[in-house]
Amino acid sequence: MRAGQLPRWADYGLMPAINVVAAFLVSGLVVLLIGENPVEAVRILVWGALGWNEGIGFTLFYATNFIFTGLAVAVAFHAGLFNIGGEGQAYLGGLGVALACLALDRFVPWWVTLPVAVAGAAAAGALWALVPAYLQARRGSHVVITTIMFNFIAASLMVYLLVNVMAKTGSMQPETRTFEAGGRLPLLQSILPGVDFGSAPVNLSFVLALLSCVLVWVLIWRTRLGYEIRTFGASPGAAVYAGISPVRITIVTMLISGGLAGMMAINEIMGSQHRLLIEFVSGYGFVGIAVALMGRAHPVGIVLAAILFGILYQGGAELAFEMPAITRDMIVVIQGLVILFAGALEHMFRPLLLRLFGIIAAPASKPA
Amino acid sequence: MNILLRAASLVAAMLLMPVAMSPALAEPALVYSVGGKFDGSFNEAAYRGAEAFREKTGESYRDFEIARDADSLPALRNFANRGYAPIVAIGFNQAEAVGAAAKAFPEARFSIVDMVVTAPNVRSVTFREQEGAYIAGLLAAMASKTGTIGFVGGMDIPLIRRFLCGYRQGAASVSKDVRVLFNMAGDTPAAFADPARGAELARSQIARGADVIIQAAGGTGIGVLQAAADAGKLGIGTDSNQNGLHPGKVLTSIRKRVDAAVLDNFLDELSGEWTPGVHVLGLKEGGMDWVIDANNRDLITADMEAAARRAEADIAAGRIIVHDMARDGSCAP
Numbered sequence: 001m002r003a004g005q006l007p008r009w010a011d012y013g014l015m016p017a018i019n020v021v022a023a024f025l026v027s028g029l030v031v032l033l034i035g036e037n038p039v040e041a042v043r044i045l046v047w048g049a050l051g052w053n054e055g056i057g058f059t060l061f062y063a064t065n066f067i068f069t070g071l072a073v074a075v076a077f078h079a080g081l082f083n084i085g086g087e088g089q090a091y092l093g094g095l096g097v098a099l100a101c102l103a104l105d106r107f108v109p110w111w112v113t114l115p116v117a118v119a120g121a122a123a124a125g126a127l128w129a130l131v132p133a134y135l136q137a138r139r140g141s142h143v144v145i146t147t148i149m150f151n152f153i154a155a156s157l158m159v160y161l162l163v164n165v166m167a168k169t170g171s172m173q174p175e176t177r178t179f180e181a182g183g184r185l186p187l188l189q190s191i192l193p194g195v196d197f198g199s200a201p202v203n204l205s206f207v208l209a210l211l212s213c214v215l216v217w218v219l220i221w222r223t224r225l226g227y228e229i230r231t232f233g234a235s236p237g238a239a240v241y242a243g244i245s246p247v248r249i250t251i252v253t254m255l256i257s258g259g260l261a262g263m264m265a266i267n268e269i270m271g272s273q274h275r276l277l278i279e280f281v282s283g284y285g286f287v288g289i290a291v292a293l294m295g296r297a298h299p300v301g302i303v304l305a306a307i308l309f310g311i312l313y314q315g316g317a318e319l320a321f322e323m324p325a326i327t328r329d330m331i332v333v334i335q336g337l338v339i340l341f342a343g344a345l346e347h348m349f350r351p352l353l354l355r356l357f358g359i360i361a362a363p364a365s366k367p368a
Numbered sequence: 369m370n371i372l373l374r375a376a377s378l379v380a381a382m383l384l385m386p387v388a389m390s391p392a393l394a395e396p397a398l399v400y401s402v403g404g405k406f407d408g409s410f411n412e413a414a415y416r417g418a419e420a421f422r423e424k425t426g427e428s429y430r431d432f433e434i435a436r437d438a439d440s441l442p443a444l445r446n447f448a449n450r451g452y453a454p455i456v457a458i459g460f461n462q463a464e465a466v467g468a469a470a471k472a473f474p475e476a477r478f479s480i481v482d483m484v485v486t487a488p489n490v491r492s493v494t495f496r497e498q499e500g501a502y503i504a505g506l507l508a509a510m511a512s513k514t515g516t517i518g519f520v521g522g523m524d525i526p527l528i529r530r531f532l533c534g535y536r537q538g539a540a541s542v543s544k545d546v547r548v549l550f551n552m553a554g555d556t557p558a559a560f561a562d563p564a565r566g567a568e569l570a571r572s573q574i575a576r577g578a579d580v581i582i583q584a585a586g587g588t589g590i591g592v593l594q595a596a597a598d599a600g601k602l603g604i605g606t607d608s609n610q611n612g613l614h615p616g617k618v619l620t621s622i623r624k625r626v627d628a629a630v631l632d633n634f635l636d637e638l639s640g641e642w643t644p645g646v647h648v649l650g651l652k653e654g655g656m657d658w659v660i661d662a663n664n665r666d667l668i669t670a671d672m673e674a675a676a677r678r679a680e681a682d683i684a685a686g687r688i689i690v691h692d693m694a695r696d697g698s699c700a701p
Binding site: 054058061062152155156158159160163164167169171172173174199201272273277278279280282283316317318320321324327328329331332 | 402404405430431432433434435436437438439441442443445446460461463464468472482483523524525526527529554555556557694695696697
């Protein structure tokens, strides 16, 4: 352990835990302020998310979305790129999934459709990241600006397609027809014997998400490309000096990032909704940024952070239901506090912890 | 360490204890759409209906705001589990969830507004918005001095397009030469909550000659009415009575009586007369109407009122068919 550094377990385990606890304490004060019992509120939240089978199912379902969008942001982070276009890339990913399902669902079983849908989702998401990537690499237009603008273009494109081209006639909801069995992923409870998640839509995509985590870990820490991505992220100048092409790395990283964001649509469209509909992304792309920040851009951290946000989403809905005084806007406040403490104020407790560890470690490091 | 572990597991056990369920009540329940309770439009109308029920009968009700579509089914199931009846879901985006919940709880009673769900325990309430829009177009065309009228919509979805088509048809019934300018505020739900953008679109339509502008844009529409009033032109309100926002500057308001639909649902349950089925409400059934009050009395001439009443009667009698664009996707009657 070098001076000024925490042991790894404290850095990756203790710090986030302290941040979450702090966020919950402040949230508790807010709950107290509106005249509800904060202990009871936390109990309902945790019970709603983890205390019963359907709650766990929903928590994992939301977590699946967050894992994909979190990984997308994390991969770009490693190259020093800030991809905040996950929202649009996931939206377009939905188009890729839907096209595959609509074309195949009547003829083949789901396991034939799945690889095509995955390819479609990744390709569509990657394509949506390509133009911002190219502009960044070749023209120096910052990806933060271009990716967020592409979110709006994605929304316009999808509304156009869903209202004018792909919609069922006679429906007020801009949506495609519902997929047949060949376009539906099996629920997790139908694959795993003895597991019952009630009516929760957690499905095979969760496994896909965990698999993606492993692949991202291999990519970033065990391949040559990953090494180049990290080098470029750490120091673009040094990367160029080492013969790494910044144009190539920027574009390739953004394509991978966009593809991962697009994969989120597998869970929502093929796993749960079974049809393409407007606004299905509804903020998962943006929460992915918080998930990646909190998970320190490491797949394990991302899974944990995704589950935490899954708990907040599912438990929050239960809380809003059980305590009418706590509206859904209050839930957003609580989620915001978690993001604030875990992301923005992440280093608030670090100096204190360092001193604490310094005191503990000091006697041990004295020469005998 | 051992004590710490034990304490931690104790805390965990406490947290994981099931939350006590409230006893079953025969209270009605309301699940708002994603826009939220106080969206100044659709959901708020439903809320007003439920509040009217509370005032009228002294009975209570429960409501719930979903944050995203996936929340809908758990909320409906939660209400059904605890014996709430009827459970009224607002908005087409809840149709899938209502269908699933109705199947899972065949003895519960559900209701959905703005979409048809076919099930033996579901009442579906939809509106012929185009009929109200027709009256608005007719009045706008008659009130216009420039022969150009405007339409500012929210998000570009069929619901809003249907309104636009009715508006155009109503205007064309006055004169084929009336020009209808139209803009949609955007392609995301934010398009229903952007008054600044609404005002901007209204100003650009005014610059192109429009002197009566209708808003079909929820919160965005507040900006439309403001811009029209500021420029000394006329606005037309929708969903609720917006005549009083700018007295003398709002020609009329076209109301969609979501409040009445909710109130009826709740009252029918109370009197034991709740029945499933499809209710399609237009001008004839009082599901759509337009408002004359002290704020716009001087703006509506006797001619205009007579023409609008005549059109209302003709629509009710089937002599005028207002085209429903959602049926075939085209605006032309």
